[in-house]
Amino acid sequence: MKTNARKLVQWLVALVLTFAVILPAVSVSAQDENVLRVQTEVEIASLDPNIATDGTSMEAIAAIQEGLMTRDTEGNFVEAAADSYETNEDETVYTFKLREDAVWSNGTPVTAHDFVFGWQRLVDPETAAEYSFILDTAGVNNAAAVTAGDVDKSELGIVAIDDYTLEVTLDRPTPYFLSLLAFTPLFPINQEFYESTNGQFATSPETTISNGAFILSGYTPAGATTDLTKNTDYYDVDNISLEGIRFQVIKDSQQSVLAYQTDQLDVTNITGEQVQLFSADPEFRSVEQGYMWFISPNQLSENIANQDLRLALGKAFDREVIATNVLKDGSLPAGYFVPQLLAEGPDGTDYREAAGRDLMVSNVEEAQAHLEAAKEALGVDTFEIGLLIEDTESSINVAQSLEAQIETNLPGVDIQIEQTPKKNRLDRMREGDFDLGLTRWGPDYADPTTYLQLLVTDSSYNDQRYSNEEFDAGYEAIQTGDLVLDQEARFDKMIEMEKLALSEGGVLPIYQAASAVLVKSNVDQIGFYTTGTPRIFKYAEKTAN
Structure with missing residues (x-):
């Protein structure tokens, strides 16, 4: 490790001791050598x-x-x-x-x-x-x-x-x-x-x-x-x-790095400034993921049912700022819902390259125009909107950036961050008890349908309650209908479906995740x-x- 990194770690340890910040209890003994x-x-x-x-x-x-x-x-x-x-x-x-x-x-x-x-x-x-x-x-x-x-x-x-x-x-x-x-x-x-x-x-x-x-x-x-x-x-x-294996929950990245440096951990995630600090360390790894992080807008929530309001929210924040300035871990700004390097078309072209990357991007003027349309349609001038997140450091940081950018760019919109453990977030989103949910999805298999299925009307994972008959018909055609064996037509239909859902603010994509880890x-x-x-x-x- 570079000298300045070691000095910073030593300083952090001293700071923790000074303010009596206690690391999660982890017993370390001789029998733990191969755990x-x-x-x-x-x-x-x-x-x-x-x-x-x-x-x-x-x-x-x-x-x-x-x-x-x-x-x-x-x-x-x-x-x-x-x-x-x-x-x-x-x-x-x-x-x-x-x-x-x-x-x-x-x-x-x-x-x-x-x-x-x-x-x-x-x-x-x-x-x-x-x-x-x-x-x-x-x-x-x-x-x-x-x-x-x-x-x-x-x-x-x-x-x-x-x-x-x-x-x-x-x-x-x-x-x-x-x-x-x-x-x-x-x-x-x-x-x-x-x-x-x-x-x-x-x-x-x-x-x-x-x-x-x-x-x-x-x-x-x-x-x-x-x-x-x-x-x-x-x-x-x-x-x-x-x-053996021990999974240890440590939500604060500073504490997890301290635990790693004091040999209480063998593998830890790092975020933000820590990525820059440890990027030259031989134990640092940046791991590309298929996870897509996005805002799930609950269309059963009265105001969120308005398409213009959803699109205003989706276009009001800069994805590059979140990926580069907030996360700093190699994550990619995403104006798309299906990740890159997931699947290829019949001619070998990556799905993301064929479909394009800018299906929903930041545009403050367009966002404000959508907001005015929403105000007129709903007969209100202000919106108080809850943003449900899990209590991890990265989610909190991303949510705070979203809050600041949206409130700055959309006058009259007040974002209220609701922080809760992940299990509670999942339960509440499943029950429809939210306005906006900061969430993620990881691909179960190498086909765009692993994401598109989330937007089918009756999907058990359609937390945003998006529903579009044209989208549903397309999904049926590519899964069980006349496009199943026509690979070119199936590929084109999936691109068409993704564009349709994003044009209606079915989901509001933010970034494709990368994981910065120390091993x-x-x-x-x-x-x-x-x-x-x-x-x-x-x-x-x-x-x-």
Whole structure:
């Protein structure tokens, strides 16, 4: 590390001691030498693979469980619980042979029935899983009909032929199907164990079962620390180097850096000024992400239902200022909703290059014109608008910049920032209890529909309550209709749909995220990904210093 960086760290430590700022408690002992200590900015909200929706929870779930497929150390999708698979000629029927040496952490075999139960529970209307749509997205036969309550879950296109043979039937060829099998909502659930937890499944180590590389040894929902321990019964345990993983919630980046410098953490995120400070450090990494951060405007909120007001808000702030001056971590200003480097068109052109980057950009004059139109239509001269955010440092900083810019550029608009833990933010947005929500979405698979699905009228993730018949018809055409097999027309239709939604202020994009992290020099083989689970720690290695 450069000398000035070390001096600043020393000064910060002294400052913390002077003002008695106490770091989150993290016990460090000899047995922790091969435990990976990972800082997270938010709490792990759920360890139920059917219920978890955020990246942090999914990272923990991916460490203790696995699906039919997983990622290897090179990031390739390879068989996991599945030993092999074959398909019919048109790739609408997949037959998986499960490995017979995989067991749950209670000693019972992992079988095809566990996948049937997990998938049926995912789409069961009684579960009310927000990711229920993902099996329909994957093309699994009858998934949408089950979720809608039109047919029984037993009609879902998944059947256990025997204990170790699983057959999945799709209603259409789905190019990204196999990659989705490594995604946490599609993980198996042991029915007998699930039912034994009496409604408390995955809320404690005692009510959580593992078939992955680690088992849960310490956890309370939304707690500050989550501990995992190597699963000695895991079939591939010989290739698991770590003895355990500790997820530590530290929301303040200054505190997390101090914990990192005092060897309480092995991996931490950094933001703002810290990025410039550590950018030349050999332990610094800038990781491109597929996450898009945007404002979700709740169209069920009386004023936000006005399209001109939404567009005024979306054009009143400078995205470059937020990315460059506020975040300073390599994030990209985004006047678009579908990220770059996600998917390519039939001719190999990146979707973002083909669709353009300036679908919604800052333009103060246009923003003010939209505001005047909104005032006239609604018969008011002032607007008090709530902006719901989570209580992380980066969200707070971005929200404060949004507030300052919007209020400066839109006279009569008063932004009221409402700060809450992430779980509460998600719950409130799900319930429609907000005006504007500062939120993000990460791609589940490499296709623009992983974002466009959020804007379909009946989507379980349509927190903004956007609804447009033309958009819905387009989505149906590219997913199940006449454009499914016409790749050029499908690609063009997705571009058209994105432009339509942004022209109406369906969402107000802000930036495409990059993650600035510090990783100890003795740590290797952490998988960073732009789709699915953001980070995979399964094969991480930590050598002695």
